Amino acid sequence: MPTVLALDVSLSMSRPVFQQDRSEEPPTVRQLAIKGIHALLNHIHHNCKLEFAALAVYSSMYEILGSFTRDFDQLKSRLASLAEYDKSCVETALLGVKAVVAEEWGSGTACQVIIISDGSLGVGDSSLRQLVAGSRLHLPFSFPCRLDVVLLGERAELERRGAPAAFQRLVELSGGEGAVHTPEPPLSAKSTLALFRRLAETNYAPFSGVLHCGGLSSRVTLCPPPQTYNRTRDFEAVKRTVSPELRICGFLSVADVASPPAFSRHLVLPAPSESGDAPGEPCSEEDENARTACFCVLLHGGLKRENAAALVNVGEDWYGIVYSWADNKKKANLMLSLFEPGTNVLPWLGDFTNLGPAVPGAPSPFPIKVSRKRSYQQTCVTWTRQSGLHSDVQKVLRHARKLPDKTQNFYKELNRLRSAALSFGFYQVLESVAVILERECTLLPGNAHPDCALQLTHAATALRHPEAPSAGQTDPAAQHAVPAGQLSGVTWPGRGELGQWGCCGWVRAVRLSWSCRFVRRVDYHGAVVS
Incomplete structure (x- = not known):
């Protein structure tokens, strides 16, 4: 699966790691991390040639050094020119991971996320301990994920700071599999390489x-x-x-x-x-295979x-x-x-x-018809993308321009859009459609049928009707009363007319469900036409 490497580049990663051999200059934690990343990329290159990898660094902010690629040499070259930054904040690392995965793979592809740090939890409200306690990390990820955390530090020091427990809680909140990995003491280049090799053999075994x-x-x-x-x-x-x-x-x-x-x-x-x-x-010509x-x-x-x-x-x-x-x-x-x-x-x-052997020449038995009617067979409105809402509004306008011939189709589509807007709580779209209908009314040609302006005005007014109850109304259904000609009573089987009230076409609004209300056509005198 695609891999995202998130490297901590905070100031604490520049801390030197003193070795038993004092003859050489001690490496920093960041240098050990870079060596481990090189070993991991080499293992992926030799054993999983089709895998993609991306590289991100984080401190109080994040930066994407390399998007998903199979050119691991490019990622290694970016590691050679890292700068030092300020405090560590794991929340920014997670934001960077989400951004790079969403841009390339979306939410349907499983990814491997590896965070490399020295175990620093951060300070203040942005510390990992505070973020985990306050549930401010927005986890789990929107995509299937395995989260592994590599902590480069002495095990006793990490335990004293509570880093393994905090990062283990982070792995649990991610919603997938994963673990926290620490090197064998003492911390050195040898133990770091051994840690990354074990991680590679576990997660990238062909x-x-x-x-x-x-x-x-x-x-x-x-x-x-x-x-x-x-x-x-x-x-x-x-x-x-x-x-x-x-x-x-x-x-x-x-x-x-x-x-x-x-x-x-x-x-x-x-x-x-x-x-x-x-x-x-491809095999060579001399290869027997x-x-x-x-x-x-x-x-x-x-x-x-x-x-x-x-x-x-x-x-x-x-x-x-x-x-x-x-x-x-x-x-x-x-x-x-x-x-x-x-x-x-x-x-x-x-x-x-x-399933059994197919009969030669017989028609295909698929698809198998089921006796029960499934919910997804019903028509429903989906506005997960801008194009869906745009298409529904355009459909209403097409019928509006063909009034009065398409009056029934116009109200059918308008009621469908209105019901969806009320169900989703998207009330702003009702005002926008009302403005559009009023604009269409002003653009009618001189030879247009008089019914066109009447129906467009009625529909725009009905979309804006007030929610507050009028005076003198006591029953629950009357709480949704509106001015004359806007909403009609609806007849349900076995229940009869749910009622008109007032005079000269004042009607009562009736909820057909917990959020849906319907608009009906009116004649020239304000009376409801069923």
Whole structure:
């Protein structure tokens, strides 16, 4: 998974570390940290060539020295020109991590975050102890994450300051896996390198397994290595680990599989040869493995030609699909997408244990229709992006310009937008739409139907109606009364008319739900037209 290295560059990192050998100038804590980062990047480069890494430094502020890249030499060169800054503040490190991950990967990609520090907790309100106690760290992250903290210092001194416990609490608040790492005493270049090597071997161990399909098999490696699934559900805690034995159960059409949600995605590559070639590197002509048939090549070609996907069992009640994926017209790769653990995670395919041999020439049985009506089959308004709100407002305006022919469509879309705004608490959009409708009313041509101006004015006024109850109203429904012609009574089955009140078209507002109210068309005299 992508890695973010966050290095503490506060003034305390310039403290010298005295060695038993006094003949040489003692290195600083920051110099030891840089040596450890070099060792970690070298391990990733040799064992996980497809991994990305980013580098950030922090003190009271943060700075991104290098965005996600595979050019680790560039990151090492940035480490050679670090400056000294002021006090340490872990909160700024977390802000830098969030910024660099959100810019490159969003919130759907799991990342590895490694914080390297000397154990300084900071001072004042920005100290880690105060931040953890006050829950001001805005954790967990918005993306899946493993947080590891490397504390470079003498273990006894770190324990005296309470640094391991404070940073362990930080790891727990991050919501994922992780640990706090300290070097073996005494602190030296040798113990620091040993610490980073252990961290690299634990978190960046390549995955090797065997892909089986009947009597055929091939040794493969997955990149990035699959992570352990560890989630707490309503009534159980689920923990699954990918087995080294990957078994193909059968084949499905890509059209039937569609675009299923995936827990993680991995490249499927032939395992390194005994000669030591790295995964994904072409073999030389003299290499005997280059002339040996490989099942992965056969599988990739067959899936690509037939436009199919292979259903793979990767563990206990855990499945995924292997398919051919192309990032451009000239290059394609064999990919593995892991689903959530379970046998019924894709409703349109049904239970995986019920799948059997396909009948030649028979129509596809997918998607499987379910008897119950799911909630996501209902139309709903989503304004997670600016384009969604813009599209809904444009739809109202298109119908408004075609009044009176599109009167029913105009009020249908206007009520839909109004209900969503009230449900979300986005009251400002009601005022904005009212202003837009008033502007459309002033721009009507001279030969426009008189009903156009009446309906636009009525809709704009209804969007702005007051919430305060009028005098003389005692029942709860009357608390939402509005002036004449704005809102009509609505007839519910078995309940009858919920009521008009007053004279000459004064009507009562009726809530159809806890936040939704509807606008109806009026005629020239202010009376409600159903």
